[in-house]
Amino acid sequence: EDQVTQSPEALRLQEGESSSLNCSYTVSGLRGLFWYRQDPGKGPEFLFTLYSAGEEKEKERLKATLTKKESFLHITAPKPEDSATYLCAVPTDSWGKLQFGAGTQVVVTP
Amino acid sequence: NAGVTQTPKFRVLKTGQSMTLLCAQDMNHEYMYWYRQDPGMGLRLIHYSVGEGTTAKGEVPDGYNVSRLKKQNFLLGLESAAPSQTSVYFCASSYSGGADPLHFGNGTRLTVT
Numbered sequence A: 001e002d003q004v005t006q007s008p009e010a011l012r013l014q015e016g017e018s019s020s021l022n023c024s025y026t027v028s029g030l031r032g033l034f035w036y037r038q039d040p041g042k043g044p045e046f047l048f049t050l051y052s053a054g055e056e057k058e059k060e061r062l063k064a065t066l067t068k069k070e071s072f073l074h075i076t077a078p079k080p081e082d083s084a085t086y087l088c089a090v091p092t093d094s095w096g097k098l099q100f101g102a103g104t105q106v107v108v109t110p
Numbered sequence B: 001n002a003g004v005t006q007t008p009k010f011r012v013l014k015t016g017q018s019m020t021l022l023c024a025q026d027m028n029h030e031y032m033y034w035y036r037q038d039p040g041m042g043l044r045l046i047h048y049s050v051g052e053g054t055t056a057k058g059e060v061p062d063g064y065n066v067s068r069l070k071k072q073n074f075l076l077g078l079e080s081a082a083p084s085q086t087s088v089y090f091c092a093s094s095y096s097g098g099a100d101p102l103h104f105g106n107g108t109r110l111t112v113t
Helices: none
Strands: A003-007 A010-014 A019-026 A033-038 A045-050 A056-059 A062-066 A070-075 A084-091 A098-100 A104-109 B004-007 B010-013 B019-025 B031-038 B042-049 B064-067 B073-078 B087-094 B108-112
Touching (some): A019 A033, A070 A084, A084 B042, A098 B042, B004 B087, B019 B031
Parallel strands (some): B010 B108
Antiparallel strands (some): A003 A019, A084 A098, B019 B073, B031 B042, B087 B108
């Protein structure tokens, strides 16, 4: 059975305090791994797709990496506007159906 | 460019009532999905469609029906609402499925009393 597990559930950071979020997955035949950001009261917003082990992608203070079993989302020198819930997901078939993790809620305080 | 639009934003139903949630996308996407999001459980797929006139069951389809009569619209129906269907419902679309990223609407918060 396809599974996606995110840790920690919640993370509280001081502004400028870098940290990493983990997403571990078990899926038969990885078709990619997605990272999304979700603000309160909003739908998930697409951040990155990673396709193969060793791949890295960056966007502002966020950097996503992928290994054969897990992905990390590194937040470098975060700002309060980086506060959000970060979700990772993997496609479970060719129809684009996604298996989501439960998310990591990140709060960045000034 | 509106993207994915969901209506209504909020709804309160009594047990046994029915309702329809509407999702509209203006990106000419083939694939559309309905998810529900509950605290601590992540997003779970209810139903999906791979093109106009097609629908298929997802992970948690019981108690829901869907229709995709037009490519741009995907409707989610609750025939007889139950308190267990209290949730936030998200519609999403993608161009070609597979590893194509999903674009989400901003959700409908449904409470069933």
